[in-house]
Amino acid sequence: MSASASSPRPSPYTNAVLIRRLFGLAWRYRADCLKVLGLQLFLLLLGLSGLSFTGLGIDYIRYVLAQREVIGPVIPFPVGPLGLSLPPSWPPLQVVGLVAGAILSFALLRAVLNFSYTIAVNRLVQERLVVDLRGEIYEKLQRLSFRFFDANTTGSIISRVTGDVQAVRMFVDQVLIQVVIMGISLTIYIAYMARLSVSLTLACLATTPVLWVMSVIFSRHIQPRYAANRQLEEGLIHHFVESIEGAQVTKAFGREPEDRAAFDAKNDAMLRQQQGIFWRVSLFSPAVGFLTRVNIMVLLGYGGWLVIQGQLALGAGLVVFAGLLEQYSGQVNQVATLVNTIQQSLVGARRVFEILDAPIEVAAKPDATAHPRLRGEVRFDNIGFAYDGIDPVLRDIDLHVPAGRCIAILGATGAGKSVLMSLIPRFFDPTQGRLLLDGIDARDLRLDDLRRNIGIVFQESFLFSHTVAANIAFGHPDATREQVERAARIAAAHDFIMALPEGYDTVLGESGKTLSGGQRQRLALARAILLEPPILLLDDPTAAIDSETEHEIFTALDNAISGRTTFLVAHRVSTLRRADEIIVMENGRIVQRGTHDALVRQPGPYLKVARLQLIDAGEWSASPETGGAA
Incomplete structure (x- = not known):
């Protein structure tokens, strides 16, 4: 086998693609995002204002003490941010009260805006994004064919609609918004620190490149582990759903201990996987914290020396710089959480987009014809069907059913009976040939019109x-x-x-x-x-009904079937003989067709089935004229 044939197909969901699509998702709610960012920017400016006034207050107190010759030589009158100057003629106590009042006002305003920010974020991600995204996924699931549900377990679908949607939410409020806020904040902090002292800024931020390298390495190692964790969680949910649905079988066979052991094994596997993730996150976070503490050490050493040399003010210089560096370090400390959240979000986003991008195999054409009421004529024109496009389930089906006729279908399990009927309401489309209803290709009819013309009773009834x-x-x-x-x-x-x-x-x-x-x-x-409906599809409707009830139902259904095109999958001769025509299927082909009386007179699979059932019912007599039929 060639290398190209054996190598796995590359995933279309690279990190770059996922991030671009997540940004596109957030763009739908750009007005709310801008509101959230505007509030956060205002909060940032209020924080800087409070910090600047704190430094100004400290320098003013030093100035007053110097004026009174309490501490060393006389120092110049302090100037606040943006050239703001305190009233020099006011008594010191009044000036200090003014500064303290300004700081308190900033704090109160920040508290109010923090509340507004929290409400705005919750409205964006919980009341709009999550609700809309879940609705979009649910609407897509309604339009997907049975093939999708055959390929994906119930647990997988539940996991994607719940946990993975929340992972996408985390990207918007904990990654996208936070990254923008972090970028703005760090830019302002660095610019402000550089304005105070370029050399001190360069010295304190020397560890930043090391931090980014660590983040890239951590990101590459942690994402595959989050993907594996989601798979384990999906398996756990699937096992749980099956256990609930199969509780009667489990109890009937006394398999509760084994079922619990299997659940515990899956639970423990997920726990071990999470422990591995937590262990790596727990190492990364302190490493980031240590680097930020190194910055504080440099600040105290080099910054203190600059103050002593008179190159940097104590309050508006060193104290404000320390506050800025603390805010900067706080933002940088979030890198560990941010990188961790990004990886969770990308894993969840991939699984959500797999549903949203799943091909809709059965859909109405844009120019589909409206037919609110059909007569019920059905024609299978050289129909073939294969789930995978390779191994056929139906082969060369040619069958014309005039409106109002009842067709019974007999065949062993896997013969293609249910698939044949599933083509009529377009649960699947044929891979070969055409299905015609009243002479119109089913693919040219509006899908909702088509299905409203068909009444269906499945083999397993769901209520x-x-x-x-x-x-x-x-x-x-x-x-x-x-x-x-x-x-x-x-x-x-x-x-x-x-x-x-x-x-x-x-x-x-x-x-x-x-x-x-x-x-x-x-x-x-x-x-x-x-x-x-003009067309009835009955997939073995009497399988779970006793003979007496079967007789009652079909006696009552005679009027309902009359005048309607009916396809009836059945295994009981008592049911089959009610049809106008019977077709017998084997390996996806029609191998016999005719009435009950005709089929019991010719060798074939129908005669074998009829002989066994009629002998048991005492209705069979070995007659040369009838071929053995009663």
């Missing part, structure tokens, strides 16, 4: 945690109670519904598990019947 009436009316929410009850009567569900505690207003448990399999199936039948 929502809502009332019985709401479940029946799911596809027709405007239906009246009379319409709902009529559909339930046709599906032989009305009697057992009325026996429930609150009848049609009874709230079902999760997935309708409080009902029997037969009851769930009858509600699903009622849900399909209520639409009064």
Whole structure:
């Protein structure tokens, strides 16, 4: 195998691509971001003003003491920031009170603005970005085909909609905004410090290049570990979801200890992975803190010498410089947290964008034709289908079903029965040939119109945690109670519904598990019947129903099926013989077709199935004229 063939395909989600897209996401909320940045800039200026007035106050006190010959020689009258000068004629106590009042005013204003800043950030990331992004992901999931859900576990999807969206949120409020704030702050701090003393600034910031090198190395080592941690978390969620859904099976086989052991193993693996991450973060943070402390040591040594030499004022010089350096160090200390958050955000963003970028395999064309009501004619024109585009599941299907005909489908597991029916509502599109409805290619119809013309009962009926009436009316929410009850009567569900505690207003448990399999199936039948669609798809609807109930349902369904194109997957001859025509499938192909009476007179798979069932029912007689059929 060549190197090009064996090498893995490069991921389209490089760090540069992810960061660019995250910036694009934040750009949608640029007005809110600018508001947050404006508040933070104002807070920064207030902090610098308070610090400058503190230095001015110290120098004024030194000046007054020098005037009174308390400390050494006379010093010049202090000048504040931007040339601001204190009133020289005021009594010293009044001047000090003015400075203290100004500092207090700055502090109070900062407190108010800090509150406003917190509210603005929360409104941006929690009330807008997170809500919008989750809604966007959910809307995309609604449009993705079954292939996506087959390839991704429930735990993976839940993890992406919850934890990974929060990771994207962290990028906006804890990375993007903080990086901009940090850039502005550090620029102002460095400019202010350089204005006080260029040499002292260069000496104190000599460790900064070392810090950036450490950050790059840390970033490269930590990102793969966060990616692995997300995978472990996804596996843990998946195991948890499966354990809840399969609790009945676990208890039935007494496998609770093994299930708990498997959960503990996944939990411990995730814990060990997190410990590895925390250990590296715990080493990086103190290293950054140590470098910033070195800056303070340089400040006290070299800065103190400059004050002694008279090259730097004590208050407006050294004290203000120390405050600036402390603020600078505080910002730099956030680098460890920032780098850590960036890596978490990039891992989460990659998983979110994988959903948002997932191809929509089944979509309506922009110029799709509107057909609110179809007659129900269906034609499979040389249909072929393969999930992976290589290994065919359906092969050379040519089948014409006139409107109003009932077609039953028989075949072993994996023969392609359910896939064949899934092409009609376009859960998948054929990879070969065309599906025509009323002579129109299904891909040329509006998707919502197409599916409103089709009533479906799946092999495993899913019910929502809502009332019985709401479940029946799911596809027709405007239906009246009379319409709902009529559909339930046709599906032989009305009697057992009325026996429930609150009848049609009874709230079902999760997935309708409080009902029997037969009851769930009858509600699903009622849900399909209520639409009064021209096409009915029944995927083995009587599999979970006893023979007596089956007879009741199909006796009642005769009127519902009449005049509608019906595709019926079934394995019971008692069900199959009701169809106008039966097709038998093997390995994705139609190998037999005809009525029940015709098929039991010719060798083939249908005769084998019919013979076994009819012998058990005592309806088979070995007759040369009939080929053995009763």
